[in-house]
Amino acid sequence: MKKTVVVTGASSGIGRALAIAWGTRGARVVLCARDEGALARVAEDVARAGGSAVVAAGNITREPDRLRLIQVARDDSGRIDVFVNNAGRGYYGGLGTVDVDEVSALFALNVLAPLRLAQLAIDPLGRAGGTLVMVSSVAGVLASPHMGAYAASKFALEAITAALRAELFGTGIRVLVVRPGPVDTPFRARALTSEGPAGVRPRGIAVQTAEDVASQIVRGVETGRSVIETTPFVRAASWVARVTPALMNWVAAAMYARGARER
Numbered sequence: 001m002k003k004t005v006v007v008t009g010a011s012s013g014i015g016r017a018l019a020i021a022w023g024t025r026g027a028r029v030v031l032c033a034r035d036e037g038a039l040a041r042v043a044e045d046v047a048r049a050g051g052s053a054v055v056a057a058g059n060i061t062r063e064p065d066r067l068r069l070i071q072v073a074r075d076d077s078g079r080i081d082v083f084v085n086n087a088g089r090g091y092y093g094g095l096g097t098v099d100v101d102e103v104s105a106l107f108a109l110n111v112l113a114p115l116r117l118a119q120l121a122i123d124p125l126g127r128a129g130g131t132l133v134m135v136s137s138v139a140g141v142l143a144s145p146h147m148g149a150y151a152a153s154k155f156a157l158e159a160i161t162a163a164l165r166a167e168l169f170g171t172g173i174r175v176l177v178v179r180p181g182p183v184d185t186p187f188r189a190r191a192l193t194s195e196g197p198a199g200v201r202p203r204g205i206a207v208q209t210a211e212d213v214a215s216q217i218v219r220g221v222e223t224g225r226s227v228i229e230t231t232p233f234v235r236a237a238s239w240v241a242r243v244t245p246a247l248m249n250w251v252a253a254a255m256y257a258r259g260a261r262e263r
């Protein structure tokens with residue numbers, strides 16, 4: 001049976017790369033994002049890769065659009081094999097000056113929408129013994145200066161993911177959290193910024209391609225992984241943040257200060 005894979009944030013970046021990667025495996029990929037024209041182009045890419053695609057354009061912060069996405073995804077068989085909560089947005093600015101209304105909107109997209117979509121996907125995922133994928137970030141384990149609001153949203157997503165994994169134990173549904181580091185996508189360009197540039201990348205840290213991250217996610221789903229940290233930098237940062245948080249705070253502050261001086 002052809003697998004049904006749902007990808008939010010599918011119009012570009014990691015979402016687009018995931019759609020094409022599952023297309024090469026012959027999957028039926030349900031594409032969700034706000035830009036219907038961009039999704040139509042991704043659907044063509046999926047078809048060329050050997051799969052099939054269904055466009056379900058919408059805003060996942062709106063309940064009618066979420067309900068329609070689930071309905072479109074389960075129309076054929078009533079089941080969903082993989083649901084990827086990939087859509088999200090960055091926010092860069094000091095916590096002393098961030099606009100709390102903008103942070104509320106950030107949480108609506110980065111936290112509440114994935115939670116609600118996970119709720120809606122539980123039944124069709126259970127029918128398939130499927131996998132729920134939550135795309136987090138290194139910011140889900142490490143809060144850096146001027147990234148506090150974004151990190152808070154990803155910390156919340158990590159907590160939701162961990163709790164869901166425990167709550168769904170024994171149901172046949174697997175839960176995978178993915179923590180990328182810097183990736184070559186339009187993510188930073190589209191981020192909300194209250195002051196200064198959209199983030200600082202650590203010197204010497206390689207930027208991944210979206211295709212590399214997508215390949216790791218697909219393999220992780222196929223092999224039953226529960227956590228993917230996509231680079232040695234992310235794995236090291238995650239370990240240090242857990243074991244010696246004071247040191248990690250100092251390193252993060254130093255990296256930000258150095259980046260600010262070099263701008």
